[in-house]
Amino acid sequence: MPVQCRNCPIRKRPLFAPMSESEVDFMEGFKTGELEVDPGTTLMLEGSNSPQLYTALEGMGIRYKSFASGERQVIGFVLPGDFIGLQAGVMDAMQHSVEATTKMRLCVFDRKRLWSLFQDHPERAYDLTWISAVEEHFLGESLSVVGQMSGIERVARAIAQFHDRGNALGMVEGKRMPLPFRQQDLADALGLSLVHTNKMLRRLCAEGIAEWKNGWLKVLDSARLCETAQLPADREPMTRPLI
Amino acid sequence: MPVQCRNCPIRKRPLFAPMSESEVDFMEGFKTGELEVDPGTTLMLEGSNSPQLYTALEGMGIRYKSFASGERQVIGFVLPGDFIGLQAGVMDAMQHSVEATTKMRLCVFDRKRLWSLFQDHPERAYDLTWISAVEEHFLGESLSVVGQMSGIERVARAIAQFHDRGNALGMVEGKRMPLPFRQQDLADALGLSLVHTNKMLRRLCAEGIAEWKNGWLKVLDSARLCETAQLPADREPMTRPLI
């Protein structure tokens, strides 16, 4: 049941968990439709604006920024439940691109309704701010990882986080979860070269900590993974608001 | 004069610029007081909550995350006009610490009033979300810099950005602006060692691009600085909403 903050109707529950009934109901009111896209589709383009905002219902994707040099920085991975396009909604333009890695099913909102949401549903507006603050938090985490940790630590951390999110989403069965990205995507997220990322992955595999192949991730030794990732084994899952 | 988005009352003007009259007036309504702190004061502590939120009026500070290993990642620099504590206000706890580098004057808000703001001032609530989205944008930028750029590029980029913000705040006089941080702070922000950061700074100085000493930054060759920082020389300043 929801926890209430004294003055703020913050309802908390596990982050990235599948949506509840009431959540779905609410969304139905704002959604303008559903969309299914093929792998490789660009959902949002850096620098452009989008008349639509999305919530991922199924499938996975990537958020990234492109450089003039042709490099790219992956700034996050999109999993079911994630909101896409808040920046487009509230700022002039997206600051990063979003691309579908797998086939995705999306809940579509109309950007124009965002303002009415702020006017008529302050709790939901609050939630949006919450989402944005959470994004900010995760970006801060990523920055810290990329700025301070060694290659093996970065890779282990990423694996551990994927596993956490997979767990929260009920995607893990028998220690296995789908992870349909390329090593290049992970490398671009961690600020490492593809070659080095590969070597670190092989190392985790050789040490019996985790395997990732054919789009499936299997965590074999959670304790040593946490250790390598510099994460406490008893960390509690993040929470996110209903939206 | 304010630009209006069709459905959203977004008012735009240079980011980081000093506050306008109306802005100050509005803030007066919500502020519960002012605070002046000495250098070294911790304004927000990672993991804790704060009953107060701030807007920096004068002085500068640092946002950072600490590691178990004793390392830290500086995730941003606080300059006048910056909002401090949105995460504390909207999430359970701050995700990073904030420390005053110089003496600072702060505008103090009561966290409890945040919710009434969402209820009664949807435009301001919108602005808060805007601020959060902008933070997110800058963090994404930082992540890209730390993840993809070389040492000299990172340092040049940081200098260029300080200079941009200084310009917007009217702090630059005769190409000089105050920059009261230590090289260690910059190093921790860029994910470089102190020694290497120093060497890159010396290089920029030796090449007549920029000097930074005794707390003052002087940009001598803006064009070459932009080039080194991989920034377009004609970039336009960010905008931020009134709050």
Add this chain to the structure above:
DNA sequence: CGATCGCTTGAGCTATCTCAACCGGCGTGG
């Protein structure tokens, strides 16, 4: 069957790190 894609592995190179020493300025205490 050839081409492409993602993954894997080896070898050599270098940007960056660590260690260590030194310097000047400043505040403090004798």
Add this chain to the structure above:
DNA sequence: CCACGCCGGTTGAGATAGCTCAAGCGATCG
């Protein structure tokens, strides 16, 4: 008023994590 310690900055030297280049492999697809 001097001596000392501390802090921030500077510089050199050697070590290494991670990069680039390059080649090869299996799977998939047309």
